Amino acid sequence: MATVSSTEVFVTGVGVVSCLGGTAGEFWAGLDAGASRPVPVPGLSDRVPDALAYRAPDGPSGDAGDPGDPRGRATGFALRAAREAVADAGLSPEHTADMAVVIGTAGGDGGVREGRVPAGGNWRTPFSVAAAVGGAFGSFGTNISVSNACAASGYALSVAVDLIRRDEVDTVLVGGAEGLAWVPLAAFDRLGAADPEVCRPFDARRRGTVFGEGAAMLVVQSARAAADRPVYGRVQGTAWSCDAHHPTAPDLGGSQLVRVARDALAEAGSGPDGIGCVIPHGTGTPHNDELEYRVLREVFGERVAELPLFSLKAFIGHTAGASAAFAAVGAALMARHGRIPANAPVRHPDPACPVWLPQTPTPLPPAPHRSGILINAYAFGGSNFTMVFGGER
Structure with a gap:
């Protein structure tokens, strides 16, 4: 085996609960099968008829994620995905x-707060998800919750990478989780x-986003901890920025979005030509998609016309604070299988953002030739995240 630096960070396990199923295997099979569709939200749709969401399956009765579980849906999904990721990593x-x-989450178990106050009157917060997962595994050392809106699990990934590169830990369970709640759906x-x-x-003809729920978890490890394990690939670079332009609206100039992509590429030691696929933030809101195209055009130049994108949210909706973790698991599975699944059909291509969304499965070039996968995640408040993932050891 080739000698590797102790600062390199590898993905050795993944776990997923999504609208496509309760495991990473079902997640991948669902991406292969084609786009799913959102469904009405029980209880809310009576008041807000247009309220749709990509709902994840409930856990078995009595298991975390069961609708009656006082811990909340986000915590239940996180525990189930975490168990799979830990088992997958051995x-x-x-x-x-x-x-x-x-763990990154925007709303955490907000649905619990809407329905009832748990016994003892303790309100659930986004921080309780990480605490529950750490407690379930007896991991009482470094437990960190990140909650900066829809970039939360991206920032969590950067924190996990930094912990390993600073030689503070060898293994990090990192990801994101969200459970549907009425207030954000009704507000949007x-x-x-x-x-x-x-x-x-x-x-x-996009008219906005549609939320999804679930959890995506990854086990990331240092080179020494991953030396004798099968790996999905390597986290080559992460970066974040904040434009602080507006509480909710994106900065249409996009300078901080360009910066964060270039910083991630620089940390990865890869120029734009090393990227073979982009998993965009791509929420379906008019401003986001057009702005993201302009950013990609600035970063990749004319090559953007031939750079395949995989529009993950067309399959699972916008999973808010968990969206970057879902994209990271998607990238790991693409690297493992050596291909990009076919995109959901775009029935009315937008000339203002002429990205390439392949409608058939596309081979991912083998390392080191254009094998990198670039992931974007953007959030309210101007928090931006980009990661570069490579399938090679």
Whole structure:
């Protein structure tokens, strides 16, 4: 085996709960099968008829994620995905006792707050998700919750990478989790920012986003911890920025979005020509998609016309604070399978953002030739994240 630097960070396990199913295998199979569709939200749709969401399956009765579980849906999804990721990485209780836990979430178990106050009157907060996962594995060392809106799990990934590169830990369980709640869904509908049909990024008739729920978790490890394990690939570079332009609206100039992409590429030691696929933020809102195209055009130049994008939110909706973690798991699975799944059909291409969304499966070039996968995640408040993932050891 080739000698690797102790600062390199590898993905050795993944776990997913999404609208496509309750495992990473079902997630990948669902991407292969084609686009899913959102469904009415029980209880809310009586008051807000256009309120749709990509709902994840409930857990078995009595398991975390069961609708009656007082811990909340986000916590339940996180626990289920975390167990899968830890098992996938082959971690023993000795490993999990020493691992760090870093989880990003925007609303956490907000649905619990809307329905009832749990016994004892304690309100659930976004921070309780990371605490529950750390407690479940007996990981009582470094437990960190990140909650800066829809870039939360992206920032969590950067924190996890930094913990390993600073030699503070060898293993981190990192990801994101969200459970549907009525308030954000109703608020987006009232703002006119929710599409009443389907999440359709880069479609000229898009009318807003559609939220999804679930959890995506990854086990990331140092080179020494991953030396004898199968790996999905390597986190080559991460970066974040904040433009602080407006509480909700993006900065249409896009300078900080260009900066964060270039910083991630620089940390990865890869120029734009090393990227073979982009998983965009691509929410389906008019401003986001057009702005993201202009950013990609600035970063990749004329090559953007032939650079394949995979529009993940067309399959699972906008999973808010968990969206970057879902994209990271998607990138790991693409690297493992050596291909990019076919995109959901774009029925009305938008000339203002003429990205290439391949409609058939596309081979991912083998390392080191254009094998990198670039991931974007943007958030309210101007928080921006980009990661570069490579399939090679």
